[in-house]
Amino acid sequence: MLLIELLPPALNEQLVTCYVDVASPYHMRQKELQETYHFDCGCNLCAVTKAGKVDPRWALRHQACGGPVPVPGMFGAAKVGEPLHKPAS
Numbered sequence: 001m002l003l004i005e006l007l008p009p010a011l012n013e014q015l016v017t018c019y020v021d022v023a024s025p026y027h028m029r030q031k032e033l034q035e036t037y038h039f040d041c042g043c044n045l046c047a048v049t050k051a052g053k054v055d056p057r058w059a060l061r062h063q064a065c066g067g068p069v070p071v072p073g074m075f076g077a078a079k080v081g082e083p084l085h086k087p088a089s
Contacts, residue, residue: 020033
């Protein structure tokens with residue numbers, strides 16, 4: 001692997017890379033990471049989605065507050081305002 005820096009890294013700055021396409025939905029990213037690299041991702045984007053919050057890339061923006069609103073019927077969201085994943089009973 002060849003890394004080419006665009007700017008010199010700061011002292012003790014962590015260099016990171018993506019193992020999968022971050023534009024893919026959460027379940028696809030996790031599946032690929034488990035099958036290929038044998039780990040669960042805990043990045044900010046995966047943590048938000050795992051917590052049952054709306055992935056901001058798969059949401060509409062509320063006109064008043066600018067917050068994410070799930071697209072009805074997409075990725076398990078039954079109604080606008082409901083979490084994408086309902087807690088297991």
